[in-house]
Amino acid sequence: MGGQVSSVDGVHVVVVGGGFGGVAAAQQLKSQALNFTLIDMRDAFHHNVASLRASVQPGFARRTFIPFADTFGDSFVQGRVERVDINRQTVVLQGGREVQFSHLILCTGTDGPFPGKFNTEASYQSSVQTYEDFTKQVQAADSVVVVGGGSTGVEMAAEIKTEHPEKKVVLIHSRIALADPELLPSVRHQAKEVLLQKGVELLLGEKVNNLSQLQLNVTNKNTEVTTERGETLTTDLIVRCTGLKVNSAAYDSSFSASMADNGALKVNQHLQVQGFTNIYAVGDCADVKEPKMAYHAQLHAAVAVSNIVNSLRGKELTSYHTGNVTMLLAMGRDDGVGQFNGFKLPRCAVVLGKSRDLLLWKSWREMKQQQP
Structure with a gap:
């Protein structure tokens, strides 16, 4: 992005959401010496790429x-954003606190069921404890049903079976093909082979009939799960890995005219929200046709911050272009499948690239902190 922009009077960038995109934006704003405030409802960044491992391996969470504060100091504010006041250019937090902005980067991400997602107001200690408590539920169960065979469900089933090979694990998926539709068919088939090799039982083309009546994430021995085709399974623990949705609560009252049907914000090629030149959407809440991934959120953040800097310098804005899909699925610490730039990778390469450490080293390095 070139040299620093010395702090400009009246410039204050507010970043809403401290996920991968929000942290990347904050880091780049910091390196540019621009005034900014990062707002998140937790006091710690959640490297949720590793959340499934944290839910089965005690001590990992x-x-x-x-x-956040150890990296961003006073530029971090913990709170839940209730709305954005466009006319007054303020972000309004629960409790009434207001934060003024000249530029706004919305990085609110997606929400979904625990343990894959953990979008809750929480301290570092309570966040870690929530995952530690869940590992005990997994340990207490002799059998587990994972509902949903997208990428999260595939990884969840593999993590449980890797950590606890003695447990019966059944994956129920409404479609025949597993994992993300953006993946190469050969990679999706390979994910199925890895699950079968690990001993995961697959029930494909089936939907759970009584999911709304079932207690999730708590071990209840001999719970009955029924499918729409009339099959009945008995299990001790049910983990749901379906139902991701765009987390639009912070902005939906102010940006309804700029929202897509799924709650994401419509953006132009510069990632500016439709109708605004000083407001950007980054990551999962941006209506960009590509898989929702941490990697893409970080790329978006670079474009958004570049464009804030370019606008201050009177330079031409940068455009974001989608590329060939790169996606790695960690299937336990000892296996994985994936592709790089549209080409299938050897399983051993995925293990080295992601599965062993789940890229934790990268987040700790970027936050300039020492991993425990």
Whole structure:
């Protein structure tokens, strides 16, 4: 992005959401010496790429949360954003606090069921404890049903079976093909082969009939799960890995005219929200046709911050272009499948690239903190 922009009077960038995109934006704003405030409802960044490992491996969760204040100091504010006042250019937090902005970067991400997602107001200690408590539920269960065979469900089933090979694990998926539709068919088939090799039982082309009546994430021995085709399974623990939705609560009252049907914000090629030149959407809440991934959120953040800097310098704005899909699925610490730039990768390369450490080293390095 070139040299620093010395702090400009009246410039204050507010970043809403401290996920991968928000942290990347804050880091780049900091390196540019621009005034900014990062707002998140937790006091620690959640490296949720590793959340599934943290839900099966005791002691792992503390490595997946990184305190914001240690990196960003007074530029971090903990709170839940209730709305954006466009006319007054303020972000309004629960409790009434207001934060003024000249530029706004919305990085609110997606929400979904625990343990894959953990979008809750929480401290570092309570966040870690929530995952530690869940590992005990997994340990207490002799059998587990994972509902949903997208990428999260595939990784969840593999993590449980890797950590607890003695447990019966059944994956129920409404479609025949597993994992993300953006993946090469050969990679999706390979994910199925890895699950079968690990001993995961697959029930494909089936939907759970009584999911709304079932207690999730708590071990209840001999719970009955029924499918729409009339099959009945008995299990001790049910983990749901379906139902991701765009987390639009912070902005939906102010940006309804700029929202897509799924709650994401419509953006132009510069990632500016439709109708605004000083407001950007980054990551999962941006209506960009590509898989929702941490990697893409970080690329978006670079474009958004570049464009804030370029606008201040009177330079031409940068455009964001989608590329060939790069996606790695960690299937336990000892296996994985994936592709790089549209080309299938050897499983051993995925293990080295992601599965062993789940890229935790990268987040700790970027936050300039020491991993415990």
